[in-house]
Amino acid sequence: AQSVTQPDIHITVSEGASLELRCNYSYGATPYLFWYVQSPGQGLQLLLKYFSGDTLVQGIKGFEAEFKRSQSSFNLRKPSVHWSDAAEYFCAVGSPGGYNKLIFGAGTRLAVHP
């Protein structure tokens, strides 16, 4: 069965510092991978997605993620964090059902210090 692990429950960084959020997945074939962001009391907004091709994908708000098949990882990065990036971040893997049912990790809550 597919699964997603986000090892870090909570991360705190200073504004302007770089950021890397970890995501490991378990999936038998080439996965469809996603990162979503959720602000308090809100729904989820798509940051970026990987389906195939270039393993480094660019997303909105200056985020990028790199797919590493050998490590079963899809880590999210941002070179310089802004206070408005404080939110919860979810990694997700698409199922093989053909209709894009997503399996989510438990999330990483990001706090940004001024």
Added chain:
Amino acid sequence: DTGVSQNPRHKITKRGQNVTFRCDPISEHNRLYWYRQTLGQGPEFLTYFQNEAQLEKSRLLSDRFSAERPKGSFSTLEIQRTEQGDSAMYLCASSLGGGSPTEALHFGNGTRLTVT
């Protein structure tokens, strides 16, 4: 693109009561999903519709839960005889259909249910 709309935003109910939530997907999207999110967890899949057909239900969806999507437009999720364990955020999402499975899901802002 007016986005996925969910109503109500918040619902407080007493244990044993029935509740119904509504989701209006993005108009051209024929796939619709319901997810449940509890505090500190990621969303968990509940059910999926392609047009008006409910094609998959999670084991999380007990017989107290029922979802419909008449005419393939809006959807409703009803919970009968609510229990305190039903307290959660209920998220609706939609996506384009067709042959590609690679469309991303667009989420609404959710309905937060509190069962007292």
